[in-house]
Amino acid sequence: MLVVETIAKIRRAHFIEGKSIKQICRELRLSRNTVRRVIRSGATEFSYDRTTQPRPKIDPWRSELDGMLAENVRRPKRERLTLIRIYEELR
Template identity: 40%
Template sequence: METLAKIRRRHEVNGESISEIARRFNLSRNTVRKYLNQSDPPRYQRRQQPKPQLGAYEDQLKTWLEQDSQRPKKQRRTARRL
């Protein structure tokens, strides 16, 4: 996010060229152009957390964790035993 502001400031206020900005920040010219054309900073949006390997056992694991939270510390399961 800081980089985006620095790129805009150098281009609009200081009047530096896209090639010069790309050289200074070690970015491609296309990336610098893309940042200059965007109005909002880029955001990463993940749809849903994938659980391909543990998905089938999720309910059982939650049950075990709830039971373990009520047990004394010495009798709880370790991550490997779960």
């Protein structure tokens, strides 16, 4: 994702300083397609929005894990489960 400062550097280098796209790519370490897209569009900020948010892989065990962690906090320090032990319990 490009930040506004990088977009400003690209546009300044191309339009004011007259640098070529290839030279801008080398200096800012960006791809030519990215630099071209910034120069051709008038946008000052690019962002990517997901159409659907993927569910986390741990979601089916979330309630069980939350219960384990809550119970683990109530235990005395010496009896608490380690991360490896929690993993084995979930497995």
